Amino acid sequence: MDRLNAYARLFRLSFAANLAAAMEYRVNFLVQVFGMILNNCAFIVFWKVLFRRAGNLGGYGFRDVMFLWAITAVAFGISHVVFGNVRNLSVLIKQGDLDVYLLQPKDVLFNAMTSRTIVSAWGDMCFGLVLFGFLRPEASAWMGFLFFSATGTLVLSATFVLGESLTLFVDGSEGLSQSVAEMILSFSLYPEKVFPEGMRWIFYSILPSGFIVFLPLAFWRAPSVGIAAWVTLAAAGYGFGAWLLFSAGLRRYESGNRISARS
Amino acid sequence: MTVIQTRHLCRTFLTRIKPEGFAPSIRSLFRPQHRAVKAVQDISFSVEAGESVAFLGPNGAGKSTTIKMLCGILRASCGSIDVLGFDPSRRRQALAFHIGSVFGQKSQLWYHLPAGDSFRLLGAVYEIEPKQLRRRTEELIERFGLKDYWDMPVRKLSLGQRIRCEIAASLLHKPRLLFLDEPTIGLDVVAKHEIRALLENWNREEKVTLFLTSHDIDDVEQLSRRAILIHHGTLVMDESVKALKRLTTVRKVIGVRYAEPTEISLNGLEPLKRTADAAKFEVDTTRHNLQEIMQQLVQSGAVVDLTVENKPLEDLIADLYRSQSREEAHELLCKNRP
Amino acid sequence: MSFSARIVPEARKYAAAARVAMLDRWRYPAELVGPCVTLGLFVFVFSCIWTSAFVGKATISGYTRQACTWYFVFAEICYFCSSGAFASLSQDIKDGQVAYTLARPYHLVLATWAQRLGIGLSLAPILFAVGYAIASSVAGPWIPDSMLRGGAVLVSFVLSISLHVLLQACMALVAFWFEENSAFLWIFAKITLVAGTLMPLEFLPASWQEVLLWFPFPWLVWAPAKLAVVPDLDLAMAGFLLGGQMAWLLLSLALAAGVFHLAVRHATVHGG
Numbered sequence: 078m079d080r081l082n083a084y085a086r087l088f089r090l091s092f093a094a095n096l097a098a099a100m101e102y103r104v105n106f107l108v109q110v111f112g113m114i115l116n117n118c119a120f121i122v123f124w125k126v127l128f129r130r131a132g133n134l135g136g137y138g139f140r141d142v143m144f145l146w147a148i149t150a151v152a153f154g155i156s157h158v159v160f161g162n163v164r165n166l167s168v169l170i171k172q173g174d175l176d177v178y179l180l181q182p183k184d185v186l187f188n189a190m191t192s193r194t195i196v197s198a199w200g201d202m203c204f205g206l207v208l209f210g211f212l213r214p215e216a217s218a219w220m221g222f223l224f225f226s227a228t229g230t231l232v233l234s235a236t237f238v239l240g241e242s243l244t245l246f247v248d249g250s251e252g253l254s255q256s257v258a259e260m261i262l263s264f265s266l267y268p269e270k271v272f273p274e275g276m277r278w279i280f281y282s283i284l285p286s287g288f289i290v291f292l293p294l295a296f297w298r299a300p301s302v303g304i305a306a307w308v309t310l311a312a313a314g315y316g317f318g319a320w321l322l323f324s325a326g327l328r329r330y331e332s333g334n335r336i337s338a339r340s
Numbered sequence: 341m342t343v344i345q346t347r348h349l350c351r352t353f354l355t356r357i358k359p360e361g362f363a364p365s366i367r368s369l370f371r372p373q374h375r376a377v378k379a380v381q382d383i384s385f386s387v388e389a390g391e392s393v394a395f396l397g398p399n400g401a402g403k404s405t406t407i408k409m410l411c412g413i414l415r416a417s418c419g420s421i422d423v424l425g426f427d428p429s430r431r432r433q434a435l436a437f438h439i440g441s442v443f444g445q446k447s448q449l450w451y452h453l454p455a456g457d458s459f460r461l462l463g464a465v466y467e468i469e470p471k472q473l474r475r476r477t478e479e480l481i482e483r484f485g486l487k488d489y490w491d492m493p494v495r496k497l498s499l500g501q502r503i504r505c506e507i508a509a510s511l512l513h514k515p516r517l518l519f520l521d522e523p524t525i526g527l528d529v530v531a532k533h534e535i536r537a538l539l540e541n542w543n544r545e546e547k548v549t550l551f552l553t554s555h556d557i558d559d560v561e562q563l564s565r566r567a568i569l570i571h572h573g574t575l576v577m578d579e580s581v582k583a584l585k586r587l588t589t590v591r592k593v594i595g596v597r598y599a600e601p602t603e604i605s606l607n608g609l610e611p612l613k614r615t616a617d618a619a620k621f622e623v624d625t626t627r628h629n630l631q632e633i634m635q636q637l638v639q640s641g642a643v644v645d646l647t648v649e650n651k652p653l654e655d656l657i658a659d660l661y662r663s664q665s666r667e668e669a670h671e672l673l674c675k676n677r678p
Numbered sequence: 679m680s681f682s683a684r685i686v687p688e689a690r691k692y693a694a695a696a697r698v699a700m701l702d703r704w705r706y707p708a709e710l711v712g713p714c715v716t717l718g719l720f721v722f723v724f725s726c727i728w729t730s731a732f733v734g735k736a737t738i739s740g741y742t743r744q745a746c747t748w749y750f751v752f753a754e755i756c757y758f759c760s761s762g763a764f765a766s767l768s769q770d771i772k773d774g775q776v777a778y779t780l781a782r783p784y785h786l787v788l789a790t791w792a793q794r795l796g797i798g799l800s801l802a803p804i805l806f807a808v809g810y811a812i813a814s815s816v817a818g819p820w821i822p823d824s825m826l827r828g829g830a831v832l833v834s835f836v837l838s839i840s841l842h843v844l845l846q847a848c849m850a851l852v853a854f855w856f857e858e859n860s861a862f863l864w865i866f867a868k869i870t871l872v873a874g875t876l877m878p879l880e881f882l883p884a885s886w887q888e889v890l891l892w893f894p895f896p897w898l899v900w901a902p903a904k905l906a907v908v909p910d911l912d913l914a915m916a917g918f919l920l921g922g923q924m925a926w927l928l929l930s931l932a933l934a935a936g937v938f939h940l941a942v943r944h945a946t947v948h949g950g
Contacts, residue, residue, distance in 0.1 A: 087464040094461055098452040101493065105858050112864040119868035123876045130738050130881055131731035177446050179413045181465050182436035188465070248356065252712035259716055263723050271730040366707060 087183060088191055092159060095194035106196050113200025117150060120266075121208075135270030140212055142268060144297060145290045147209040148222070149265045152229030152289060154202030156237070161193030163234050164258055166241035166323075167251040175330065186238070186323045218297065224305070225293035228312040232288050235312075235319035236261045242319070245326025257284075265290045285315060342422075343517050343549050344387035344410060349419035350573075351380040351405050379405040381573040382419070389516070392543045392550040394564035394581070398661040402573040403553050407519060410551075411441065424516060437466060440510035440548075441519040447502070448509055449494045455505040456490060459512060466513035473512075480508040484538060500531030507538065511548070518542075520552040524559055532556075536563045557654040561585070569660060569669075576660065576669040584653060587676040591651040592623045592630065594637070602641035606633060622651065626675075688784075695789050696796030703800045713801065714808045717758055721809045724750045724876075725816040739880040745907040746878065747817035751809040752903040753875050756835060758805055759798035760842035760898075763790060764863050767850035772857060787934045790847050791840060798839040820906070827905065830916045834902035837923040842898050844930040851934070854941035869893075874900030894926045 099106050121143070128139040156163055169175050169189060178185045178192075209222055240257030243250040264286040269277065280287035288311040296304045357373045380402040387393055397403045408414040409421060412428030412435055421428055426435040449458040456477070463473035481487055484504050489497055494505065503523060510518060523539070524532045540563055543550050552564060560567055560581060567584055569577040579587075593612070596604070601616035609628070613620040623633060630648075637643070656676065663669040703710075725747050732743035741749065767790055770776045776786065814820065822828035849862040873879060873895035879887055890896050901919040908915065 083464070083467045087461075090461050090464045094450055094453060094457050097457060098450060101452045108858055108861045112861055116864060116868055119871050120876075122872050126881055126883075127727075127731065127877060131735070134727065134730045174446065176408070176413050176443070177448060179432065180411055180436060180439075180441050180443075182433045182467075183465055249708055252709065252715070255712055256715040256719070260719055263719055267723055267727065268730070271726045273726070362704060362707060 084183070084187065087188070088159075091191040092194075095158075095161065095192075099194055099196050106199075109197040110200035110203065113197040114204045117146070117201065117204045117208075120146070135268045137268035137270065141294060143208055143212055144294055145266055145268070147205045147212070148225055148229050148290050148293055149233075149262070150201045150205030150208065151222075151226040152205075152233045153262070154198045154200070154205060155226065155230040156234045157195040157198030158202060159194070160190035160234050161195045161198075162190050163237045164241065164254075165193070166190075166238065167244035167254045170241075170244045170330065171251065175327075185327055186320060190234075190238075221293075221296060221300065225296065225308065228308050229289040229293070231312040231316045232285050233261065233265075235315035236285060238319040238323055239315075242323045242326045245323070245330055260284050261286060261289075285311065288312065288315070341389045342386050343389050343391075343424055344385075344551070345420075345422040346386070346406075346410075347384050347420045349380060349383040349406070349409065349421060350378070350417050351402070351409060351414065352417045353377045353379055378573050380409070380416075380570075383570065383573075383575050384419075385568055385575060385578055387549060387551065389549055390543070390547045391566060392540070392564045393552065394560040394567045395551060395553045395570070396560065396567055396657065397570040401571045403570060404521075406570065407521065407551075407553065411439065411519060412436075437513065438515055439517045439519065440513070440515035441521075442503075442506050442510045442523050443519075443521040447494075447506060449502070449505060451495050452493055454491050454493055455486065455509070458494070458505075458509060462509055462512050468513055476512060476514075480511065484508045500527050500534070503527065503531070503535060504538070507535070511542065514546075515548065517549045517551065520550060520554075522554055522556075523552065524554065524556055532558070539563055557652075557657060560657075561653060569657075571661065571663065571669060572666065574666050576663075576666055577673060584656070585650075587673065588650045588653050588656055590625055590676045592625060593620060593647075593649045593651055594623055594633065595620045595645070595647040595649075596637050596643060597645040598640075599642040599644050604637065604640050606636055609633070691784050692788055692792035695784075696792040696799075699793035699796035700800040703797050710801070710804060713758060714804060717754055717805050718808045718812055720754055721751055721812045725813060729816065739878065741878055741880070741907070744817040745909075747813050748820045749878055749903045749907045750876075751806075751813045751820075752831070752906040753899040755802060755805050755809060756838040756899045756902050757842075757870075757875055759801050759835075760794065760839040760846075762797070763794045763843045764846035764850045767847060768853045768859060771850065771853040785935075785938075787844070787847055787931075787938050791843050794843040795836070795839055798843075799836075802835070824911065826913065826916060827911050830905045830911070830920060831902060834905050834920055834923060837920065837927055838898055838902045841894065841923060841927045841930060844927065844934045845894060845898075847934045848930065848937055851937045851941050866895075870895045870898055874898070874903070878904065891922075894930065897923045897926045 124139060124142050124146075128134070128142075134142075162169065166189065175185065175189065178188045181188060205226070209219075214222065237258055240254040243254055243257075247253075261284050264272075264280060264284055269280065269287070269291045277287075280291060288308050292304050292308050295301075296308075354374050354376055357368075357375055359368050359373075383402075383406060395403055395407070405414065409416050410423055410428060412432030415429040423435055424438050426438075428435055448462070449455055450461070459477050459480075460473070463470070463477075468476065481490060484507070486501075486505060486508060489501050494502060497505065507520075507523065520539070524535055527535065536559065539550060542548050550563070552559065554560065564581055566580050567577070568575065595618070597618040599617070604611070604619055606621065609621050609623065611619040611621050621633075623630065634646075634648075637646070659672055660669050663672060728743050728746045728750070731738065732746075736742065738746070767776075810820070822831065845866070846863070849859065849866060852859040852862060873882070873890045873893075875898075879890065879896050879900045882890070901923050905911065905916065905919055
């Protein structure tokens with residue numbers, strides 16, 4: 078319990094420090110937040126135009142795609158607001174900046190991830206919440222949306238960590254980490270059924286968009302306890318798995334067996 | 341009480357050789373070539389509580405690797421380490437509560453916020469009770485003289501002010517052992533004196549053991565009482581700083597200036613520097629009689645100025661750094677023993 | 679001094695800059711994997727989207743499924759090969775690195791153009807190979823049906839990179855006055871995305887198309903992509919599209935040179 082309290086205190090203070098640091102540059106904060114909202118709106122225009130021309134896509138209508146965007150945006154936003162270094166771990170590893178966290182008596186992954194916030198992610202978060210609001214959901218639907226945003230945050234963050242952890246095992250794999258991140262986001266933002274049936278198993282395994290958005294969408298259309306249970310289990314599983322892989326990689330980092338190239 | 345004990349410590353790295361050119365680069369993706377590098381070989385030493393030790397060595401000697409093993413950042417390939425009763429590789433987090441670190445290029449303060457915010461965060465990292473944290477922070481502000489810029493963002497502080505805050509932050513959780521990597525690098529003369537005085541004071545009064553790496557010999561002379569030198573991954577020298585300074589008394593640098601251009605001839609001694617009316621000689625007192633040399637210089641002409649200095653400690657350290665092997669370094673030390 | 683005696687050494691300078699930038703990009707081939715994977719992913723995703731969108735339809739706004747798939751490939755390659763100029767130039771200005779180039783006998787804008795053109799041309803073949811492999815497996819191969827099309831697409835591609843780089847340079851040069859200049863690029867990039875990158879310009883409402891054609895956005899990617907896929911390409915169409923790109927290129931060159939001239943006169947160089 079003491080350990081839990083200690084981590085909760087660290088999380089609270091890290092978040093407060095991150096926010097305070099971001100607020101040191103208010104103009105930059107606002108520019109980044111509104112810029113990201115604008116960025117996301119461009120895609121809404123694209124989808125509106127496309128659906129007007131094409132009708133539905135793989136059984137998905139405009140509202141369905143907006144739901145995908147809303148959940149992904151909020152999950153991505155929360156992930157990068159509270160775990161700002163989640164997609165920067167490979168850079169920290171490569172530059173030896175993980176040493177600072179290794180010298181402190183806290184879990185390295187947790188400490189490293191929470192010591193930064195991405196300002197533009199606040200824009201993603203706001204955008205997602207407003208977008209869902211525009212879909213005019215019932216009051217009860219908000220509970221489901223927030224619940225799946227939380228599970229989506231965990232699954233998405235875990236996927237990023239899994240990708241970034243590759244750098245602990247193979248040098249020069251930062252590009253692959255970036256590709257993993259791009260793939261998970263791409264597949265989470267497009268209708269599931271436009272993709273060939275033979276590849277959809279990927280969305281429930283190595284690139285878990287299924288647990289981030291497709292199952293929540295199914296829940297939104299027809300609520301089911303089974304879906305909620307599966308998504309919760311998956312979120313816990315991916316989270317734990319990511320921590321395990323990172324810890325295993327950290328042992329290699331400590332053993333200096335991370336093979337590094339010298340020219 | 342022993343705070344650090346290493347026995348036959350070694351660390352070998354495997355590095356991939358990255359070839360030049362497009363075709364070799366593509367080939368190396370499928371068939372990589374590796375090279376084993378022995379960064380540290382068979383290092384054994386111990387440090388007692390309250391000591392102030394300088395850990396020296398040229399770039400690439402294995403200093404950073406050794407310190408990383410002591411902190412638990414890296415695991416040893418062989419040998420054993422005991423730091424404050426902990427095996428750093430197995431109980432890194434537990435050890436972290438008892439050690440502090442100030443590593444030159446890596447700051448633990450938040451750049452855009454005042455130091456106080458970083459202190460609060462470090463209080464959470466080290467699980468210091470809020471009341472205790474407040475008291476400790478006030479004490480550190482007082483003793484390190486941080487009051488004038490306590491509310492300023494770290495990015496607006498001068499280097500000297502930032503280093504003070506870094507050192508204060510590293511002592512927040514009352515560590516028993518403090519690792520310092522180049523703590524005075526880039527500081528002006530006054531700031532260096534102040535930082536050394538603070539550290540020396542902390543070592544003396546709080547009995548915090550200091551383990552310092554530095555390329556500044558003044559840090560060694562003024563702050564440390566013992567110097568361990570490693571080179572080519574091995575331990576070359578482990579002496580008290582007093583004993584080291586005694587080694588510098590064997591060679592003297594004699595400077596002489598005359599009223600007018602003067603011929604100077606000393607048997608078997610070539611000058612280090614020579615102008616028409618002045619000269620500088622390095623004299624090995626084990627081979628030459630100092631009194632005879634002084635007499636010859638005085639008799640050569642009308643002396644305006646005469647200085648006799650020990651060879652700088654920095655020169656001795658530089659000679660040790662330049663040695664090609666452990667044996668050569670030992671020979672150098674023996675040659676300089678009075 | 680004659681005109682050619684002045685121009686030839688200048689042209690050699692910038693050709694050398696382009697060549698060095700090209701070679702540099704290929705020095706670490708592993709770094710090309712990232713852009714290839716990203717492009718491949720996008721082409722795959724949009725190939726799937728177009729397949730789904732054309733279920734029960736032969737054409738949308740005059741484009742077939744194959745045309746839309748290949749349109750996307752060409753549009754994305756144009757965009758990929760010309761991105762990055764803003765970020766690197768902005769950074770050089772903000773950290774004072776640009777001071778070193780100001781002291782040299784070449785024009786910063788022209789040098790940036792040459793370097794980025796070099797990088798873009800070196801990236802294009804490999805990105806095209808990746809895009810071609812994926813798109814042709816879904817929509818059949820793209821084969822230019824005439825010399826006009828082949829030539830026009832090549833020329834348009836070079837004009838597209840050049841135009842994009844110069845416009846990015848204009849926005850980056852604003853860093854001489856405002857440190858926070860990324861907002862300009864974001865707005866520009868998003869409009870470009872909607873105005874012909876993600877889908878052909880013709881998909882947008884007619885009123886939007888009319889307005890957008892007066893701005894540079896469609897001329898960046900819509901023009902070369904349309905040249906690649908429009909059926910029955912004739913000289914008039916090619917002339918219109920290439921002419922529009924050329925006009926905007928000259929305008930942006932003048933704009934970039936003008937902004938640069940003002941920047942150098944009034945700027946304080948950042949960094950210590």
